[in-house]
Amino acid sequence: MRSIWSGAISFGLVVIPVKLYAATEQRDITFRQVHREDGARIQFRRFCTLDGEEVAYSDIAKGYELPTGDMVVLTDEDLADLPLVTAHRIEVLHFAPAAQVEPIYANKSYYTEPEQAGTRAYVLFRDALEASGKVAVAKVALRQREALAALRVREGLITLETLLWPDEVRQPEFAFLDEDIEVRSQELKMAASLIDTMTEDFEPDQYRDAYREALEAVVQAKVEGNDVVRPDGLDEPQDRKQPADLTEILRASVAAAKGGRGKSDASKKGASQEDASQETDSAKSTAKAKPHRKASA
Numbered sequence: 001m002r003s004i005w006s007g008a009i010s011f012g013l014v015v016i017p018v019k020l021y022a023a024t025e026q027r028d029i030t031f032r033q034v035h036r037e038d039g040a041r042i043q044f045r046r047f048c049t050l051d052g053e054e055v056a057y058s059d060i061a062k063g064y065e066l067p068t069g070d071m072v073v074l075t076d077e078d079l080a081d082l083p084l085v086t087a088h089r090i091e092v093l094h095f096a097p098a099a100q101v102e103p104i105y106a107n108k109s110y111y112t113e114p115e116q117a118g119t120r121a122y123v124l125f126r127d128a129l130e131a132s133g134k135v136a137v138a139k140v141a142l143r144q145r146e147a148l149a150a151l152r153v154r155e156g157l158i159t160l161e162t163l164l165w166p167d168e169v170r171q172p173e174f175a176f177l178d179e180d181i182e183v184r185s186q187e188l189k190m191a192a193s194l195i196d197t198m199t200e201d202f203e204p205d206q207y208r209d210a211y212r213e214a215l216e217a218v219v220q221a222k223v224e225g226n227d228v229v230r231p232d233g234l235d236e237p238q239d240r241k242q243p244a245d246l247t248e249i250l251r252a253s254v255a256a257a258k259g260g261r262g263k264s265d266a267s268k269k270g271a272s273q274e275d276a277s278q279e280t281d282s283a284k285s286t287a288k289a290k291p292h293r294k295a296s297a
Contacts, residue, residue, distance in 0.1 A: 001111075005142060009112070009125070009151070009158070011092030016122050017115035018090070020142075023159060024109055029215055039229030079144070087141045090149065090160060095134045101150050104169055107162040112151075126158050 005020035033042040046055045062079070064072040090112075114122035129136060129151065136151035140160065148163040222228065 003113070004110075005088075006115075007088035007090060007140075008118075009090045009092065009122075009138075011125075011136065014121060014125070015118075016125060017118040018112040018122065018158075019115065020160065021111045021113065022108075023111045027209070027212065029212060029219070034231075038231055040231040090138050090140045090151070092136045092138045092151070095129075095132065095136050098133060098135050098152070101135050101137070101163070105148075105163040107147070107164055110160045110162075112158045112160055122158070126153055126156070129153055129158070 001021045003019035003021055007018065007020075009016040009018055034040060035042060046057070046060065047053060048055050061076075062074045064074065066072065112122075130153040138149045138151055138160075140147055140149045140162070142162065148165060150161045150163055152159050152161065
């Protein structure tokens with residue numbers, strides 16, 4: 001995993017340098033919008049609704065529209081002056097019972113990893129937090145925005161869970177909540193009995209995304225049946241071999257989305273293997289009479 005943020009957990013006089021990693025990822029299959037007739041990609045252009053001219057990305061600013069229709073234009077300089085007191089710091093505000101931080105406030109989860117210099121302090125804080133049965137309520141600045149957060153312990157790691165602000169959680173307003181609906185005790189006992197009968201441990205590994213698997217099968221069937229479209233302007237592949245497995249296609253897509261790091265590493269690895277092969281051949285030609293020595297692992 002690649003860290004997305006580095007800073008420190010601070011509470012009282014204790015400062016623990018850590019790195020932050022995204023703890024979850026979406027596995028949905030992504031599609032491109034294409035022209036139904038020829039499969040060519042659809043492009044979207046930014047244009048000004050006033051003069052109809054296309055606008056360069058560098059000329060685009062953030063605007064806040066007033067009820068009157070007037071627009072307040074904010075520049076990068078305006079946003080740069082906003083204070084972020086928790087920049088590069090996870091500031092623990094206080095500790096609270098875990099049950100009080102309701103799941104409805106949960107936004108996104110991250111793993112924390114201690115820097116080498118802060119490992120001992122990290123483990124001490126982790127063990128104390130886990131033993132307390134509480135969560136640490138904190139503030140953190142991520143992607144130029146301050147967020148409320150909760151620190152918990154999961155599988156030996158301190159996890160950071162960004163939370164929604166209280167005004168971001170809608171208040172339920174449903175008519176039946178004000179009605180006096182009678183539930184008989186016998187019905188309540190039967191419902192409780194049914195819940196007890198259906199109760200078992202939650203094991204996430206036994207569940208799967210059936211829709212995604214079916215969608216992958218549909219795409220794979222089209223690939224195997226050569227039911228694909230090559231838009232005009234793209235070079236024909238030099239060698240049309242057997243259709244690639246969908247898993248490999250998706251893995252390649254993920255690698256491309258991560259900046260092509262896999263391709264660069266593979267090319268370096270290939271070059272290293274080629275150099276090693278050449279060195280081995282050279283060594284064999286100059287040391288035929290010498291006994292073979294097994295290389296150390």
